[in-house]
Each structure stands twice: as structure tokens, then as C-alpha cells.
Amino acid sequence: AFPSRAIGLIKLRHVALSRAADSFVKNIISLATGSTPVGMYKEIVAKHKKSEVDFKGVTTFNLDEYYPIKNNDNQSYIYFMKENLFNHINIDMKKVNIPNGEAADPLIECAEYEKKIKAAGGIGLQVLGIGQNGHIGFNEPCDVFEAQTHYVTLDESTINANSRFFESKEQVPKHALSMGIKTIMMAKKILLLVTGEVKAEILKKTITGDITPSVPASVLQLHQDVIVVADEAAARFLV
Numbered sequence: 537a538f539p540s541r542a543i544g545l546i547k548l549r550h551v552a553l554s555r556a557a558d559s560f561v562k563n564i565i566s567l568a569t570g571s572t573p574v575g576m577y578k579e580i581v582a583k584h585k586k587s588e589v590d591f592k593g594v595t596t597f598n599l600d601e602y603y604p605i606k607n608n609d610n611q612s613y614i615y616f617m618k619e620n621l622f623n624h625i626n627i628d629m630k631k632v633n634i635p636n637g638e639a640a641d642p643l644i645e646c647a648e649y650e651k652k653i654k655a656a657g658g659i660g661l662q663v664l665g666i667g668q669n670g671h672i673g674f675n676e677p678c679d680v681f682e683a684q685t686h687y688v689t690l691d692e693s694t695i696n697a698n699s700r701f702f703e704s705k706e707q708v709p710k711h712a713l714s715m716g717i718k719t720i721m722m723a724k725k726i727l728l729l730v731t732g733e734v735k736a737e738i739l740k741k742t743i744t745g746d747i748t749p750s751v752p753a754s755v756l757q758l759h760q761d762v763i764v765v766a767d768e769a770a771a772r773f774l775v
């Protein structure tokens with residue numbers, strides 16, 4: 537299990553999210569997309585409107601991006617981040633980093649992205665969601681933990697889960713660029729957000745199961761400073 541100091545299993549309440557939002561701006565932060573963090577981004581935007589958070593000087597990275605995808609495609613993660621967060625806060629877009637889904641060579645893009653994270657001094661706060669198969673970023677279940685930013689073939693289950701955002705399953709990109717497990721684990725602090733009944737089983741495995749690349753999120757048991765924010769539905773096998 538997570539070291540007791542490191543884990544707080546908290547109901548998904550605004551107060552918890554507000555606290556997360558406060559620490560959010562103090563570091564170099566790495567962000568997730570998907571349904572789960574949308575509420576947190578809304579909360580951050582609301583706090584920003586009340587002048588309670590300031591993004592001047594903040595650098596962001598994102599966990600992942602589909603490949604290939606046009607930056608202005610409304611399914612791209614850069615588009616998602618602009619719609620949900622960046623267009624509504626005072627972030628300097630020159631300090632926003634997301635793997636480039638338009639890069640000519642995905643492998644060179646991965647290496648460049650990793651260099652940028654290192655040059656920035658690493659991640660302060662890493663925000664994570666979790667896939668139903670235990671993926672974090674797009675580190676899919678596999679035989680070994682992939683260390684650094686890499687080119688990924690998406691799992692059938694991930695393509696199925698993400699098809700809800702597309703008109704048809706065929707339109708979901710089959711590949712992505714994703715930060716690796718080592719890069720994620722190097723973050724000083726990790727905030728894992730988990731909501732909904734469909735995540736209950738994988739959350740239990742993540743926290744109480746074996747540490748194995750077949751459940752990529754289980755590696756978080758080895759991190760010294762993880763906060764898990766889960767709603768009651770996701771936490772129902774834990775309480």
C-alpha cells in the first residue's frame with residue numbers, strides 16, 4: 537500500500553480541489569486530459585477569475601498527445617487544454633509544453649520532449665487520471681515499465697474507452713506520444729484523480745495489488761508523495 541504519510545483518500549469535494557489548485561501554481565506542473573480533471577480545471581478557472589490563483593511564470597507540461605493529430609483538431613489534447621484551461625487563465629503560452637502530434641518524426645519528438653522536461657528542472661506537481669486498464673498517461677499495460685517519453689500503440693480497451701469523444705471508434709488515433717513512468721515518478725508530488733464506478737476495481741488494484749507493469753498505475757505505490765482524490769463510487773472497494 538502507499539506509505540500512510542503519502543496517501544490521502546479524500547472524497548471528491550470542492551475544498552480538496554481548491555487545495556490542489558493552490559499548490560498547482562507553485563511549481564512546474566504536468567497535466568492530464570480526459571473527463572476526470574475537467575472539474576478541477578473549472579475550479580482553477582473560477583479561482584483565477586477571483587484573482588486567487590496566478591499563472592504568471594508557471595510552466596506546464598502535458599502527459600500525452602495523440603499521434604498523428606493536427607494541433608487545431610478538436611480532439612487533440614492541446615485543443616482540450618486550451619478549451620478547458622489555458623484560454624481562461626493568464627498562462628504564457630510559450631511556457632506550455634505538450635508533445636507535438638504534428639511532429640514529422642514521433643521518436644525525435646519524444647526525445648526532444650524529454651529534454652525539455654529535464655531542462656526545466658523536472659516536474660513539481662504531476663496531475664494524473666487513470667484508465668480502466670490502469671494506464672497513466674498513455675503508459676499501457678505491458679511487460680516492462682517504459683521509462684521516458686515514448687511513442688505508444690494504444691490498447692484496444694483505451695481506443696474503446698476514448699471513442700466516446702469521437703463520432704466513431706475508427707476515428708480514434710491508434711498511437712500517441714506519452715511521458716514515461718520514470719519521468720512521471722520523478723515528479724516531486726503526484727495528484728491522482730479518480731472518479732466513477734468504472735474505476736473502482738482498477739483503483740483497488742492500483743493501491744492494494746502487486747506492483748506490476750501490467751497495472752502501470754501500481755508503480756505509484758513506490759512514490760513518496762502521492763495524494764489520491766477519489767469520489768465514493770471509485771473508492772467503494774477501499775472503504
Ligand code: F6R
Pocket residue numbers: 567568569570571572573599600664665666667668671672673674
Ligand atoms: C490523458 C491521460 C489518461 C487519462 C485516462 C483517464 O491525458 O493521461 O491517462 O487520464 O485515460 O481518462 P478519463 O479521465 O477520461 O477517464
